[in-house]
Amino acid sequence: MKKKLLTVAIGSAVALTIAGCNSSSNSTDTDTNKLLPKDATIAFAGVKAPVTDAEKRAILASDATITTGSDSMPLDLEYNVFARSGDTFDHAVFGQLVDKQGNPLSKEDGSPSIANSNEFTSLLPxxxxxxxxxxxxxxxxxxxxxxxxxxxxNGELSVKDAWQIDQSGVNGGWVHCAGSVTPWSTHLASEEYEPNARSLVTGADAAADRYAAGFLDYFNGDESQWNPYQVGWNIEVDVQADSGAAPTATSKKHYAMGRLAFELSYVMPDEKTVYMTDDGTNVGLYMFVADKAGDLSAGTLYAMKWNQTASTGVGAADLDWIDLGHATSAELSDYIEGANQLAFTDIFATADANEDNSCPDGFTSINAGGNGQECLQVKPGMEKAASRMETRRYAAMMGATTELRKEEGITFDPTRSKLYLAMSEVARGFESFKKNGADSSSYDLGGPNHIQLEGFNRCGAVYQLDVASDATIGSSYVAKNMSALVAGVPATDSYGDGVQNPIVANSADYADNNKCHIDGISNPDNVTYMSGWDILIIGEDTGSGHQNDVIWAYDFGTQALTRIQTTPYGSETTSPYWYPNINGWGYLTSVVQHPYGESDSDKDTGNGENRAYTGYVGPFPAKAE
Known part of the structure; x- marks a missing residue:
């Protein structure tokens, strides 16, 4: 297998050759005679973990082989680039941040404010x-x-033009992390790490907060425009494009779905059930069931309760779902953007804990969202507002589990009726009054301590969740349990779990720069199921775990992990997402975020290497369904 190197000097799409495959027309009606048969299989050759400086600066991509019956054909795969941050198109500069009026923002030195934080990218026919x-x-x-x-x-994709999407109609955008494509082909975006409305009350509070301050640039520093409840939502983006006309994109925030640190929301095949992951410390897992298929503006919200069935490894549990009530976005809009905007103190009364760590009568003790113990009471008539505007706090008050740590991407496997959920770390709230094995009350004091694992795993894990029908909830896709599919393995006992890994790689370079085993996952981030091929794709967001972040292919047939893409120093692999058939071709989108930005900044030569990449691995020939 030849080695694929995509360096900063290339910066454009690289040619792809698919030997022995028929091309497909560009019609939206795929010619089924040109699709691969259902029994075709794929095997990725894999790439080795980067060792040399050149390899660690490159994007490496794996070849593959497709087999149909007794015939095999090679797939010469490359990482193909749509755009890098700062690229200029006719109607936009990719990554340029703008204010509410659409004017470009600048840094203090006067240079353009270009973000290297590219994240999820969708494909929308x-x-x-x-x-x-x-x-x-x-x-x-x-x-x-x-x-x-x-x-x-040959199915290759390239960018014709780009436009900045106006977000003034949704009060601006905030930390768009991962996302998904709905079954009705709209883009479902996230807003992660919602600001704490209890402490970031005023614009002055936000301006003094290192994380929130940048958002005020959208309003040109006008602190009076700050409202913490206007961000932290799901945003649905619909693209309209008549033949030959300039396209438009309309955005809508879905208040009925709740407000969290959204990593992403994933709509199930019924077009009603949505799973929503909550990134951070002491967070939960949530499910929304819409009233109508294809309409996320109204429905009932549920929060997960962990009923532990195993305490070893990364644990296992049966799941209950706590009903947080029904709401519509219209009911919430006046509280968030209208004349009757609410503050935290309008929703909750608060109290200090007693000396024995109990809460005063009438107050509920919770530990949610990294805020430690809180004693809260919902004010009369504010239950619906609390359930949507303070979803995690309200869920904790209602008995849901808020002890997860760094909950990331989620995807669905219709072959097995399973969800797959990435947990970047299995630590802190997963333990019982500990932090990475050391005594700590930060994550359990005041809460129910539902999760009580015997150890922890800072390399993370991907969980599998069986789904089934639930007549009470009114969904055919309700998760019933949760257990490990694959877990990371610490490379040495110095990483803190006290267990020496017997198969650690021999290379001293691997040992020095990779705290998680080089041939296993490290801090899984986003996942996607390659329907048709029965492969789970696992992307990483890791710092010291792996020096170079990896995208893995987990083959359900062989139960083997294969490294299929690596990224440059200091990058994160964000939002791999599978598109099985667009006009006869499949695509695995992949974004390489902030090269040299998370670590190894000393390796950045200053010649543009730190510009992020948005692109895809492929094309793959599509299969018959």
Whole structure:
């Protein structure tokens, strides 16, 4: 297998050859005679972990082989780039942050404020045209609409033009982390790490907060525009494109779905049930069931309760779902953006804990969202507002579990009726009154301590959740349990779990720079199921765990992990997402965020290497369903 190197000097799409595959037309009606048969299989050759400086600066991508019956054909795969932060198109500069009026923002030195925090990018067919919405994990947030060309001979994609998406109609964007594509082909974006409305009350509070301050640039520093409850929501983006006309994108925040530190929300095949992951410390897992298929503006919200069935490894549990009530976005809009905007103190009464750590009569003790113990009481008539505007706190008060740590991406496998959920770390709230094995009350004091694992795993894990019908909830996709599918393995006992890994790689370089085993996952971030091929894709967001972040392919048939992409120093692999068939071709989108930004900043030469990449691995020939 030849080695694939994509360096900063290339910076554009690289040619792809698929030996022995027929090309497909560019029509939205795929010619089924040109699709691979259902029994075709794929095997990734894999790439080795980067060792040399050149490899650690590159994007490495794996080849693959497709087998149909007794015939095999090679797939020469590359990482293909749509755009890098700072690239200029006719109608936009990719990654440029803007204010509410659409004017470009600048840094203190006068240079353009260009974000290197590219995140999820979607592929959205519209008739004979193909679009992508790409979002940035920045403050203020940014989104771009790209129109793509699709080569009819080999499936290659390239950018025709790009436009900045106006977010003034949704009060601006905030930290757009991962996302998904709905079954009705809209882009479902997230707003992560919602500001704490209890402490960041005023614009002055926000201006003094290192994390929140950048958002005020959207309002040109006008602190009176600050409202913590206007951010922290799901945003649905719909692209409209008539033949030959300039495209438009409309955005809508879905208040009925609740307010959290959204990593992403994933809509199930019924077009009603939505799983929502909550990133951070002492967080939970949530499910929304819409009233109508394809309409996320009204429905009932549920929060997960962990009933532990195993305390070893990364644990296991049966799941209950706590009903947080029904709401519509229209009911909440006046509280959030209208004349009757609410503050935290309008929703809750608060009290200090007693000396024995109990709460005064009438107050509920919780430990949620990294805030430690809180004693709260919902004010009369504020239950609906609390359930949506302070979803995590309210869920904890209602008995749900808020002890998860760094909960990331989620995807669905219809073959097994399972969800797969990435947990970047299995620590802190997962333990019982400990932090990485050492005594600590930070994560359990005041809460129910539902999760009580015997150890911890800072390399993280991917969990599997069986789903089934639930007549009471009114969904055919209710998660019933949760257990490990694959877990990371600490490379040495010095990483803190006291267990020496017997198969640690021999290379001293691996040992020095990778605290999680080089041939296993480290801090899994986002996941996607390659429908048709029965492969789970696992992306990483790791610092010291792996020096170079990896995208893995987990083969359910062999139960083997194969490294299929690596990224440059200090990068994060964000939001791999699988598109099985767009006009006869499949695509695995992949974003390489903030090179040299999370670690190894000393390796940055200053020649543009730190510009983020948005692109894809592929194309893959599509399969018959």
């Amino acid at each position: 519209r008739g004979e045209r193909l679009f992508s919405v790409s979002q940035f994990e920045s403050r203020p947030g940014a989104m771009f609409l790209m129109e793509l060309n699709q080569n009819t001979e």
